[in-house]
Amino acid sequence: MSRRPVRRFRELGVAWPPVGTRIVMRRAVVLGGSIAGLLAARVLSDHADEVIVLERDDPDAHGARPGVPQGAQVHVLLHGGRVQLDRWFPGFSEGLLADGAVLSKDDAIHMYVDGTLKVPVADEIVSASRPFLESRVRARTLALRNVRLIRARARGLTFATDRVTGVRYTAEGDPADAIAELPAELVVDAMGRSSRLGDWLEEAGRPRPPMRRVGIDLGYATASFRRDGAPLGVSTVQSVVQPGAGRRPGVCVLTAVEDGRWSILLSGFADDRPTRDPEEFRARCRRLPPFFGWVAEGSPMIGPVVTYRQADSRRRDFHAVRRLPAGLVAVGDAVASFNPVYGQGMSSAALHASCLSAYLRSAPSLAEPARDYFARVRLVVDAAWQTSTTNDLALPHVTGPYPRGFRVAHRISDLILRASVTDAEINHRFLQVTHMRAHPNTLIRPGLLLRAMRADRGRTAEHP
Numbered sequence: 001m002s003r004r005p006v007r008r009f010r011e012l013g014v015a016w017p018p019v020g021t022r023i024v025m026r027r028a029v030v031l032g033g034s035i036a037g038l039l040a041a042r043v044l045s046d047h048a049d050e051v052i053v054l055e056r057d058d059p060d061a062h063g064a065r066p067g068v069p070q071g072a073q074v075h076v077l078l079h080g081g082r083v084q085l086d087r088w089f090p091g092f093s094e095g096l097l098a099d100g101a102v103l104s105k106d107d108a109i110h111m112y113v114d115g116t117l118k119v120p121v122a123d124e125i126v127s128a129s130r131p132f133l134e135s136r137v138r139a140r141t142l143a144l145r146n147v148r149l150i151r152a153r154a155r156g157l158t159f160a161t162d163r164v165t166g167v168r169y170t171a172e173g174d175p176a177d178a179i180a181e182l183p184a185e186l187v188v189d190a191m192g193r194s195s196r197l198g199d200w201l202e203e204a205g206r207p208r209p210p211m212r213r214v215g216i217d218l219g220y221a222t223a224s225f226r227r228d229g230a231p232l233g234v235s236t237v238q239s240v241v242q243p244g245a246g247r248r249p250g251v252c253v254l255t256a257v258e259d260g261r262w263s264i265l266l267s268g269f270a271d272d273r274p275t276r277d278p279e280e281f282r283a284r285c286r287r288l289p290p291f292f293g294w295v296a297e298g299s300p301m302i303g304p305v306v307t308y309r310q311a312d313s314r315r316r317d318f319h320a321v322r323r324l325p326a327g328l329v330a331v332g333d334a335v336a337s338f339n340p341v342y343g344q345g346m347s348s349a350a351l352h353a354s355c356l357s358a359y360l361r362s363a364p365s366l367a368e369p370a371r372d373y374f375a376r377v378r379l380v381v382d383a384a385w386q387t388s389t390t391n392d393l394a395l396p397h398v399t400g401p402y403p404r405g406f407r408v409a410h411r412i413s414d415l416i417l418r419a420s421v422t423d424a425e426i427n428h429r430f431l432q433v434t435h436m437r438a439h440p441n442t443l444i445r446p447g448l449l450l451r452a453m454r455a456d457r458g459r460t461a462e463h464p
């Protein structure tokens, strides 16, 4: 096992803001003003005279918006993402809590695997709805003196020989055929998983980044409930059900969020996707650890059950493109979007911002393709991809493609998960990885694996 990815991953996840940053360009343009675009803009504010974010949605809209249709679903902020938000915006999570987000700590967090409550570990989770969180990231980013947002739809890129020189866009309110151009030394694709950047590159006679997909056929359903009954003593509950005879695999989450609400997320695959029917939602909650049923039956539901379907996890391998133009990078879901049950998306986007900062601090030539940037991003994507696809590829309805060594990787990941149910040390290490604070290779050390085998044997002896 190579220690290099482990160390490089740790370096990208540091908590302190960079020092000694310097301006290396006049203007950077970010396409898409959601989590990844806003965090990229924050980083770019250290390196560009001017940063312009082009976003097609109304930034002042409340609640979920058309450009982020997943925004109505529960969004868990992993530790890795929280550390980066506090790094780029000092005091961010304190501000979030002061505004109404909910802090779950230690005993107030219950994690179940296949119906068994995991051994407790010291832990903290900050919970808020996705629009609430995003609005705070937007406010902090747009408060920077050299960042501004233009409401516009990006339509394409402008090129000169081997580099991107700017963006073509239609401003909000203009006719669709009114195309303006905005020159920039660096263009950032933050247009999410449906980004059309590949089409634009191809139209300009350049290769699109190769895309890898794992079909997961995932269904999500989220509903809100009033949180005004007797306190439950817990504020975040997660239930993971693994594939196995008679089981319905999936991850479900109950969490307290702002405005005195509970948010419950149910997930299921293929034929077992949850529907919009409130009665079915409650029935599913009754089959989960008790808190789900208590809330779903004992508290009034606010609004409808909102569903979402995601066909695949996908990644665009920019690092593999030979004729990549200079002046172009991509961040967030535009690079990779994973099965959301692992909650990695926003934290990955935050770590991509960290990659961008490391790249720009290395005094790169902007006349060259950003290969060093994409090499760093690859490390982050590989880590998240490893965690999510190793589990997804073991689901009965998922058909591959299976990477080399998949069986061994899955057996190890399964062993660690089982051992984490009873062994606090393993649970701690496991959480470091699933929360994107540590690289997955930290779990494949001989001492840890031996300990996991012992813990698993002990557990099997107790519950044969």
Ligand SMILES: Cc1cc2nc3c(=O)[nH]c(=O)nc-3n(C[C@H](O)[C@H](O)[C@H](O)COP(=O)(O)OP(=O)(O)OC[C@H]3O[C@@H](n4cnc5c(N)ncnc54)[C@H](O)[C@@H]3O)c2cc1C
Residues within 6 Å of the ligand: 031, 032, 033, 034, 035, 036, 037, 054, 055, 056, 057, 066, 067, 068, 070, 073, 074, 075, 076, 077, 078, 081, 152, 153, 154, 155, 190, 191, 192, 193, 220, 308, 310, 331, 332, 333, 334, 337, 340, 341, 342, 343, 344, 345, 346, 347, 349
């Ligand atoms: C059901 C579901 C649940 C999830 N749960 C979690 C979770 O618990 N935790 C977590 O961390 N992540 C979660 N995610 C992932 C998370 O939503 C994404 O990873 C995250 O939103 C990625 O941010 P982004 O900025 O890259 O893209 P997006 O948030 O998708 O934003 C793309 C932005 O680009 C804009 N845009 C697109 N095209 C154009 C254009 N041509 N011109 C101008 N603007 C444009 C859009 O309007 C939008 O604002 C979940 C995802 C799903 C689907």
